[in-house]
Amino acid sequence: MLKQQQAIDNRNDLEQTFEKYISDTFTYIHITKTFCDNKIKTWYLQRAENLDTMKGIKDNANKSSTKLIPGRRQKLEKDLGDVLKSTLDGLSDMLLFLEAVEKLSVTSAFVFTDACSLPIGVSAEHVHSVIFAARMAASLMVHFKRDDRTFFIPSLSNLEVQVCYLDKYMSLLQQICKGMEESMKSIPSGKRLRWPYNSQAMRFSMYKDEHVQKMMRHCRQLDIIRNDPDFRLTFLFQGSAQLFISEFRQSKGRMQDFLSDLEECARQLDNLKFRVNISSVAGSSLSIVGGILSIVGMALIPVTAGVSSVLTVAGISCGVTSGVNSLVTGVAEMTVSKKHRDRSETTFQCFMKDVQTLVVCMEKVASSACPANRSEQIRALINNKGDNTVKIGQAGANLYRIGNRIENVLDSGGVAKGTSLMSKAARSGFIALNALFIGLDVLFICKDSISLSKGSKNEMAQLIRSRAALWRSELDSWEKIHDSLCRGLREFSSSQEILEQPFYPK
Incomplete structure (x- = not known):
């Protein structure tokens, strides 16, 4: 019973x-x-x-x-x-x-x-x-x-x-x-x-x-x-699972180092920007002093019988010193920025080799052969996928380049610096122009001081940091795939065997 x-x-x-x-x-x-x-x-x-x-x-x-x-x-x-x-x-x-x-x-x-x-x-x-x-x-x-x-x-x-x-x-x-x-x-x-009302228990009674x-x-x-998401992902990768795990393990350390280098590069560029702004504030302040001395000296020449020309000379000296300071600062910024740009480009090329290896592995999975029992429509789906994959791969490689954007940022910075240097070099001996440049220098001081108070950021650093964050997101996703595949492979063969076993006894 x-x-x-x-x-x-x-x-x-x-x-x-x-x-x-x-x-x-x-x-x-x-x-x-x-x-x-x-x-x-x-x-x-x-x-x-x-x-x-x-x-x-x-x-x-x-x-x-x-x-x-x-x-x-x-x-x-x-x-x-x-x-x-x-x-x-x-x-x-x-x-x-x-x-x-x-x-x-x-x-x-x-x-x-x-x-x-x-x-x-x-x-x-x-x-x-x-x-x-x-x-x-x-x-x-x-x-x-x-x-x-x-x-x-x-x-x-x-x-x-x-x-x-x-x-x-x-x-x-x-x-x-x-x-x-x-x-x-x-x-x-x-x-x-609509489901029938017959009982499965009756069918299993046999x-x-x-x-x-x-x-x-x-x-x-x-x-x-x-x-089980780990099994599903491993089932999707099939024979490419072990290949992806191997390639990722070889690439992971280099890719993490690259991203760390990029982030350090961005940090140093921000520090450079901070120091440049300090130098700019100091130079502009000196230029104001020089401009005031030049104006006072030239204005008092008739009264002092030329004695006040000493003030004019002192003002010119201050203006020249300010110009030299701006020139040195601008050259230093350009030189250091170029150094970091070249370093970023070199390491980026190495990074892209590792990326390409992993992407090729992923593309192999996406274009892998499917079960023999399939309809003509789905066969066409797989066949038509190739053109889009190639297009996306090419677009992705081009879009992730940072060199041209960095070059544009540097060029625009150089033009701005050049304009500032030329304006300072043209000041000597012109009372009206000196008065105008004093106003401009006050404006520059305010602008740079505000930038300093906000923790001034270098535009090239912002670009590098944004792109590094994007790639770190991709690297994190690949690491999750790697970890999931490692777990999925442990019992994949036995699980796949269960999936492919006939359910009903003969």
């Missing part, structure tokens, strides 16, 4: 576990179908609007002078922050859809037969089609494995890169939806699904108790596998 009751309990447990696995599968199908049928158009239009706004902000920043005035920069970055908030909300919806597709890709097709209880009008072949389509689309998901909230932060310096990657997301998501739509045409939407227990363990393992 006790043994019989135990057998009944085992069948009831199997029924609940089995029905949950079936129900969860159709929940993921519903999420996927709803997004593809109803949400993708609105989602795409909203992201296209975000993209246009971001491009408009980029154009406005480019139309302005290289050195954006603080108020203008703050306004543009506020506008960028608003549009990126909307973008991130949309990307959250996208990630829910992608997670559903990813879970479908590691769903056991062997569970679904025409003998099991499925919604009315839905055959096992329909479910198999969805699973195989998800497995093929899953290879594209490697492109979404980053922390969007740290990648899409408001930064005019990184706006070009963010525009490129949002455009890339939109293109890839359309491809995934196109492949999934074909596989779900015969499956009604979730609200229209199996021996040891078979029932084995099926229950198998079903529970399948549920654990499907909800």
Whole structure:
């Protein structure tokens, strides 16, 4: 009697576990179908609007002078922050859809037969089609494995890169939806699904108790596998998982050192800017004194019978000293800035070699071969992916370059310095001009003093720091992939074997 009751309990447990696995599968199908049928158009239009706004902000920043005035920069970055908030909300919806597709890709097709209880009008072949389509689309998901909230932060310096990657997301998501739509045409939407009222426990009654227990363990393992993000990622990488782990371990230290060097370079440039501002304040103050002495000396010549010319000479000396100080300061700033620029460019080239190695590995995953059982539409999806991948790879390499932007910042700084030096050299002996230059020097002192009080930042340093933050976000994402793959590989072979095992005893 006790043994019989135990057998009944085992069948009831199997029924609940089995029905949950079936129900969860159709929940993921519903999420996927709803997004593809109803949400993708609105989602795409909203992201296209975000993209246009971001491009408009980029154009406005480019139309302005290289050195954006603080108020203008703050306004543009506020506008960028608003549009990126909307973008991130949309990307959250996208990630829910992608997670559903990813879970479908590691769903056991062997569970679904025409003998099991499925919604009315839905055959096992329909479910198999969805699973195989998800497995093929899953290879594209490697492109979404980053922390969007740290990648899409408001930064005019990184706006070009963010525009490129949002455009890339939109293109890839359309491809995934196109492949999934074909596989779900015969499956009604979730609200229209009707389930038969027959009991699975009755179907399982034909199996021996040891078979029932084995099926229950198998079903529970399948549920654990499907909800394990480490297994899903390793399943996506397949044979490239170990390659990525190896390449990342070799590159990680060099890449971290590079980013630390960049951040140190930015810090030193800020310190240089601070010292230059101090020198500028001191030089301008000396220039004011010289200008006043020159004016007083020349004004008193008729009264002092030329004695006051000593004041004029002293004023000229102060002006010359101020000019020499500005010249030395300007040359020093240019020299040190060029040194840091050259150092950044050299280390950046080494860094990009490591980046390219990891990106090639990721691209290999994204273009990897899929299961043999696939539809013509999904085969076309994979074949059409290549052109976009190449385009994005080339764009990414170009967009991450910092040399031209740094050169522009330096050039504009040099022109500004040159103008200041020329103005100071032209002062001697002209009372009206000296009066004018005194006003300008007061203005420069105020400007540099305000900059000092705010902890003045070097524009080149800001660019380097922004780009370093972007790359550190990517490096952190790659490290999370590495750690996840390491965990996933521990039991990957046994888990994949379970996924590929027939579910029903012969």
